[in-house]
Structure formats: structure tokens, C-alpha cells
Amino acid sequence: MGRGLAHMALTPAVNLGPATALVCRECGTSRELGPHYACEECFGPLEIAYDFGGITRADIESGPRNIWRYRGLLPVPSNIADTPNTEPGLTRLVRADNLAENLGLQSLWVKDDSGNPTHSFKDRVVAVALAAARELGFKVLACPSTGNLANAVAAAAARAGIRSAVFVPSDLESQKIITTAVYGGTFVTVDGNYDDVNRLASEIAGEQEDWAFVNVNVRPYYAEGSKTLGYEIAEQLGWRLPDQIVVPVASGSQLTKIDKAFTELIKLGLVEDKPYRVFGAQATGCDPVAAAFKAGHDVVRPVKPDTIAKSLAIGNPADGPYVLDVARRTGGTVEDVSDEQVVEGIRLLARTEGIFGETAGGVTVATLRKLVAGGALDPSAETVIINSGDGLKTLDAVAPVVAPSANIAPSLEAFRAAGLA
Numbered sequence: 001m002g003r004g005l006a007h008m009a010l011t012p013a014v015n016l017g018p019a020t021a022l023v024c025r026e027c028g029t030s031r032e033l034g035p036h037y038a039c040e041e042c043f044g045p046l047e048i049a050y051d052f053g054g055i056t057r058a059d060i061e062s063g064p065r066n067i068w069r070y071r072g073l074l075p076v077p078s079n080i081a082d083t084p085n086t087e088p089g090l091t092r093l094v095r096a097d098n099l100a101e102n103l104g105l106q107s108l109w110v111k112d113d114s115g116n117p118t119h120s121f122k123d124r125v126v127a128v129a130l131a132a133a134r135e136l137g138f139k140v141l142a143c144p145s146t147g148n149l150a151n152a153v154a155a156a157a158a159r160a161g162i163r164s165a166v167f168v169p170s171d172l173e174s175q176k177i178i179t180t181a182v183y184g185g186t187f188v189t190v191d192g193n194y195d196d197v198n199r200l201a202s203e204i205a206g207e208q209e210d211w212a213f214v215n216v217n218v219r220p221y222y223a224e225g226s227k228t229l230g231y232e233i234a235e236q237l238g239w240r241l242p243d244q245i246v247v248p249v250a251s252g253s254q255l256t257k258i259d260k261a262f263t264e265l266i267k268l269g270l271v272e273d274k275p276y277r278v279f280g281a282q283a284t285g286c287d288p289v290a291a292a293f294k295a296g297h298d299v300v301r302p303v304k305p306d307t308i309a310k311s312l313a314i315g316n317p318a319d320g321p322y323v324l325d326v327a328r329r330t331g332g333t334v335e336d337v338s339d340e341q342v343v344e345g346i347r348l349l350a351r352t353e354g355i356f357g358e359t360a361g362g363v364t365v366a367t368l369r370k371l372v373a374g375g376a377l378d379p380s381a382e383t384v385i386i387n388s389g390d391g392l393k394t395l396d397a398v399a400p401v402v403a404p405s406a407n408i409a410p411s412l413e414a415f416r417a418a419g420l421a
């Protein structure tokens, strides 16, 4: 009997909804869906190709109140909503009039992704990676992480009843260590920076064939999860695209996929075709993409990260060149801000809108402020910024600069004496 036939009998065709193939972003070579992430011809990154058929606003609006309402646009089985996952998404889009007024903007929204199950946007990408990993026959959900991904992978694996294996730099914020360890699973701190941990993960992935490293060997599927941020923003604006959006950049995946989502919505006729500008936000202590943008380079030169914005501290960003493409194509820019400005950004968002973002949110708010001040952003155009994580996970960033107004004895006299009335 031919080996091909025996193989076909053992591996049924994968059911990943509208996904049809994997296509190389560099040379366009396509191959079948499977556990592949690099092009066999040129080693370029692979991306999902789709056949969406006809999909309407009503199809989406009648779906679950989480990212699975967009399952017809994602590489996941059509019955995905019936499988235990963390069901992230549909986080609030907050009208930020106070912050807008403070910065001199006419119309500003904050997409507050700290409202996800493990309090960062990473639940979106992990939910899609988990769905694909199961379909592709992986047994363990794994990742190298700067912290938020570790939370999301450990939680999703726990809920799915499978093993997790998470690797992080050992100097991570203690909050992110605790909020990963609590979910159980295998959890390893590594004496090195994120780029060291990432390289180790690739080496382990080469040996452990049934481990799905969400952002390494199932990265094409994982990355598509970020599209849901773009879909939600459009739907929550009443099926319309904003004029400008400011997005934090670590590997650059989130930014490029928000752009992909907007492009798809236009192509599908779900929103009106109109120009929009995409801006990237980095910390100066890890600014490889901003530096390349400003220098006019097409390649991104790796840096050694040194910033309090640890969730964005990827010195060698996989999607850096594609961020440059999106920013240049849409008329945006990539800016960077100092750690001091990051802390001010966190406090400004909290003070004006009652939203406590993590350091990545501080990077985004501070970048927004810089873009407005520098004239790169149009103050009269509708703007959206992403708050991608929760300030409770990066308390050390603000602990030194915030405090109660006073400490008093439990008496009216003491209250009056404190001069707070």
C-alpha cells in the first residue's frame, strides 16, 4: 500500500474555517495549512490566506459577545464557540473627551483591552492559536513571553485542560510572575532577555514536536487574533474606520494585523472605503522600529532593550519591517518616548479617563501626546488609541510617584487639620 494513502487515512483535512492556505509574505509561495511558519523557498514568514465567501454585518452582530463573532474571518473551526477557550474580546471602546481636551484633540477613543480575561490584548492571539493548535494536533501550549503572553497561555491551557509550558526572562515584573504561576502548568524563568528566551524557545520547538509555541511555530495563526482588535473598533464605531490609530509595537504583529483587519473590512464591503493613518508607539529604551522609520531604512536593526515597558521590550521584532510598510503606506509614523514620559502617560490616562493602563498603555498615550505636539497627528481627525494591558501588572512603574493625599487619625479634627476640605 502506498504511504501517501496511509497518511491521508490518518490525517483528516484540517478544519480551520475560511482559512485555505499559508502564503509567504516575501515571495508569495503558498502551501497547505499545517504546523508551518517559515517559507521553504526563502524562509520568509507565512501568513494565512482565506476564502471569506459572503459575510454580512448581521452575521457578525448575531454572533457571540466575544472574538468568536468574527470566526468567519479567522483561521478557526466554525464551531469554535462550543470549545472551552478564554473567550476574549468585545472590550470597551471608551470615548475619551477629557484626555482629548487635555491634548487638544477633537475626537478621541481608547480601546481598553485591559478588560480581557487575563487583562491584556494577548488573550486574543492566544485564543486563536489554541484553536488552531488543537486542530493541528499539538498537545502542549507553549510560548516565550515578555509577561502578558505568559498569563494568557497559562490561563487558556488551564481552561482547555491541556498542559502549558511558558518561558520568560527572570527579571520580569513580579506581578506578571505571580499571575502566570497561579494557573499551574510548566513555568520557567530564564536568565536572559526576551530575545534570548525567544531563541531558546525556537530550539526547544525543534525538539518537542507536539509543543505549539504560539508565537513561534504556530505564529501565522496566533497573529491573526490581533485582527479582532481592528474588527471591534470598526464595529463599535458603528461600522466605520477611524481616521488615525496609535498602536504599541513590540514584535509589530498587533499593528500590522489591525491594518489587515481594516483592509479586509473595506474589501468585504463591511465599512466604507476611506483613508486611515496608522502610527506605531515604542519606548526609547527599545525603539528598533522607530529608529528605522526615522532613518528611512527598510530593515530593522536589533537593539538591546532597556526600558520599564517590558511588555514591548523585543529588541529584534519579527514584524518590524511590515510595521514600517504600514506606517509609510498609510501616512503614519513610528515614534518613541522616554521612560519618564511613559510614567506620565500612565498617570495622564488614569487622571483624565479613570483607566489604569500598564507601561505599554503609557507608551501609547505618551506617543499620542508627542504626535499631537509635533503636528504629525491631525487634531481634528477622529483618533483611536489602544490601551493593551492593565496597570495592576506593572505597579512598580508608578509606585514611586503616586501616594495617598494624607494619613490621618480617625477623627474629624485630624481631617480638618489635614486641610483637604
Ligand SMILES: *Cc1c(COP(=O)(O)O)cnc(C)c1O
Pocket: 120, 121, 122, 148, 149, 248, 249, 250, 251, 252, 253, 254, 255, 311, 312, 358, 360, 361, 388, 389
Ligand atoms: C505583546 C504586547 C503588545 C504588542 O504586541 P506585538 O504584537 O508583539 O507588537 C502591546 N501591548 C502589550 C501590553 C503587550 O503585552
